[in-house]
Amino acid sequence: MSAQLRRMAARLWPDSLFRRLAIILFAGLLAAHLLSFGLVALNVFGPSNELSDDYFMRAVATEVAILDRVKPEERPAWLERLARPTYRYVLKGGGEVYAPLRRRGELFLAGLRAELGADHDVNYVYFDPPTRSKRGMLIHLKDGSPLTMEYLAQRRVMSLWLPAALAVQLCFLAFFTWIAVKLATRPLARLERAANSLGSDLRREPLPEDGPKEVARAATAFNAMQRRIAEQAVERIQILAGISRRLQTPITRMRLRADFLGDSDAREKLQGDLQEMQTLVKQGLALARGRDEIAKQRCQTDLHALIDSIVCDYSDAGESLRFSGERGVTILTHPQALRRIMINLIDNGLKFGEDVAVAVDVQRSNRITITVSDRGPGIPEEHLKSVFLPFYRVEASRNRETGGTGLGLAIAQQLVSALRGTLTLANRDGGGLEARLEFSS
Template sequence: MSFLLPRTLYGRLALILVTGLVLAHMLTFYVISRERRTATESLMLGYMEQDVASSVALLDRLPAAERPAWLPKLQRRTYGFMIGPGEKGGMPEARISTLLMNSLEEAIGKRYELEAAALPGPPEHMQVHLRLSDGSPLTIDLLPRGLPMAPWLLPLLFAQLLLIGAICWLCVRQATRPLAQLARAADGLGPDLRPSRMEEGGPEEVARAATAFNAMQDRISKYMTERMQILASVSHDLQTPITRMRLRTELMDADPAQRDIILRDLQQMEEMVREGVTYARAAHGGSEQPRSLDLDAFLDSLVLDYQDLGKPVTLQGALGAPLTTRPLALRRVLGNLIDNAIKYGGNAEVVVAPAGSGSAEIRVLDRGPGIPHELLETVFQPFYRVEGSRNRETGGTGLGLAIARQLAQALGATLTLQNREGGGLEATLTL
């Protein structure tokens, strides 16, 4: 049955409260209606005993010729009088008919002989036959009815139900709002680690949760800042000995082939250090502020830079509108994707198109070997390489896509990979 319940805590609490209050409302209405019916019956029977007894006594004392003129004056909402034997029928069986008959016998049955007849057809209809002192037949026509219901009662009950629903909605909304704020704050804690502070107020439990969440954000931010500082320090400290080693290697009287190998290894070490620092900084999203950017001109300039270097990169499509983003981070993301496409596919195709209101989709396509489907997400992990060797020429450091994903998240964008039909890879950046 859980699949019938709302998925949100707000929906479930509202459903529980509304259901409980509506059931209580219906039970109260039932109890009041039953009590009202009981009181109505008691009032009707007590009043009828006195009124019927006096009416029959009046008709019995009037001359026979004057009795018909008095019948309209003695007519009531639930009963009336008829001169004559009336209609024949069966014995009354309904509860209200039995009560009426017992009440009439108690009021006039000691003086007059009564005969009851139940007549078919809704509503319940009953006649009581008797003979007056002069032998004239008299019929009491009974139409048992409850007290009439006020026309405004049902609309009022419906309005009460609406009021109950509105109050439940408001109360549950107030109760669950801190949870929604906590969720938004957690979602807002992006790779740039710019905390979305929660207001530390409200009920005690909510204030404690907000305080704990803010403290957690501060600890994470401090940890990531220290991590970046450590990596930056390591990079700075390593670059100096690497530079000295390169200079000494160039001055060594060694085999030129061996010297070139050592120099290449030192260069790779330096590149790995720089990429490690870049990844750490990408996790913070950098300090670059978003600004409005002519994306078409930006992409055209980026592609022309590659073409000036003799790289086979092409551009297709246009956005036709400015976009608010961080240009340096965007250039780094696209640069990593284009470099990968050129490295593994020999060329890169950049395709841009609108992707909804205020959004853009940039695809970088190649015709390389692609990536196994089960590894399309794994390749975004730091230092993971599809090519298992440690050869920099074939596998790289394993940080390029990780840096691109981190920067994309800092941009508020999504970066996905998928294999192309006919071979190759398609990287899609949705801004």
């Protein structure tokens, strides 16, 4: 049973730090507030009840003394003067005598008897015994005349404005709790945003190292981590770019020497292998330079003109492409990077499929969508995300016609991320693959 209660409590407990801190802080303030109110109530209402009972006893004793002194025929006129909002006097007897149920009633009755003296008899009575809804006190004056005091309304113990004041105070507690927790968790939200954007921009501005000590230390550690990652990434890019550049020279020499081979079949195979190596080196260099080339070199680019020029180049090379889209659409981007993305996606469609189509769609939410679709075999669902990894190929063979190098989509994904866009792949109904690029205009 305890395990079930723990699981239920875990489901009810909020999963965000903001809500948890707000609940804990508000619960503590509420408990302290209620405890303070309870102590004040015990301190105020306890003595005030005693004081009010003492005042009430003295008032009744004074009023009874007045009725004792006036003549019996003058007493009815005095009853109007002695009436109060909570009780009144009637010159009659009757009613069912009863003993008080609470100790306070017993003490009040004993005190009133002491105030009135032995010449007066006082008892609690019910005026309607079946229902016992109307109560009062039966007092006998010195001459034996009955005097009944009827309760008209219960004395108010608590002011009507007090619950409203408590509600207002609780609202203030909730409001200031929200502000306090919001201010306390704001640096954490800022750290979360910085961590999420670190993957796409290692050169972003460092976090401000201010605020509480714990938050400042966390920001300092994060900035140091960001610098280390950026330095390591730059070092790896420089190594990869250096190796790629150095490999181009021996590959070029090997291609020249292959031209002197006598066997034409062996020469063609060797030339093909060297061409594949050179392509791999160029794409590796492009992957290494990708983000550095973009940097801040962006400009307003006519999207229709850029893609139309790419499609025309393929058409001049004998490839069949279809292009549709609105004219006059401009986007702030790096034109060479976007051109390389489109070439990689179109090459991928032409290599593995047919009936390749490029389309540009401008949505009302200022989102620009570019799709490159084909009617090829598509990609199995379990490989749709993995194909963006460098050197990952769904085609297991190293055939130059179908295998490729495994870097085309990785380069495209890297450049799209640097341009602050998204690239997704999806299989089309009826066969084929659709690559979807989305940018903010």
